[in-house]
Amino acid sequence: MIAAVLTIVMAAEAVVRETVNAGVDVGAILAFLRDVVTIISLAGGLFFVLAGTVGVIRLPDFYTRLHAAGMTDTLGAELILFALMLQSDNWQVIAKLLLVAFFLFVTSPTATHAVAHAAYKAGERPKLGRWRAPSLEDDT
């Protein structure tokens, strides 16, 4: 097992040394990979944000709108902030973006939960088909 891992590591090292000796610019390849990952992450985050917005506009009911907005906003924000973190070359900027991502990750689901709980306590009823909404008297 250890011998296999050592063999793989030595082979990878040999490949890297060979490419560097052959005149290939490894830094350019890494920068290209960073840009590709940035674009993929940014596009994914924008897709999630737009999907949540369309869901908030199109869905028929308050709770379904909450469901559309609550999750996609969190994931989309994290993906976009991750893309920005990859693009920044200053560690202070990366630390600030990490703080923004952490606070959004904590506060966005909490706010969603608070809004849902307040609406439920205020008597907002979901639109259901065959199923009935659980009554307030059952859980209090």
Place this chain on the structure above:
Amino acid sequence: MGDLMPYIMLAATLFLIVAMAMMLTRLIGGPTLYDRLLAVNSFGTKTVLFLCVFCFIIDRPDGIDIALLYALMNFIATIAVLKFFNYRALTVDLGHLPGADDENLS
């Protein structure tokens, strides 16, 4: 591809502006108070993202501090508005309210 990156960021800000404008329609025409609160909260999240991306475009990362402040303020504003419309006052002690069911709030 490094030269292309500001334009990609610009496209991202345009997407975010479109999403914010679409969220404004729900904010204006939402049937209930909670729809509007949800729209405000989501609008605030998109504003934070817009600020972060915009600071990268103009290459001045100081604005990320403002984005951080806005994220915290957005959450506190949502909770405060919820509490106000629930109890019609902001100075209510939630722990000792006779009607508040503490075990359900946790």
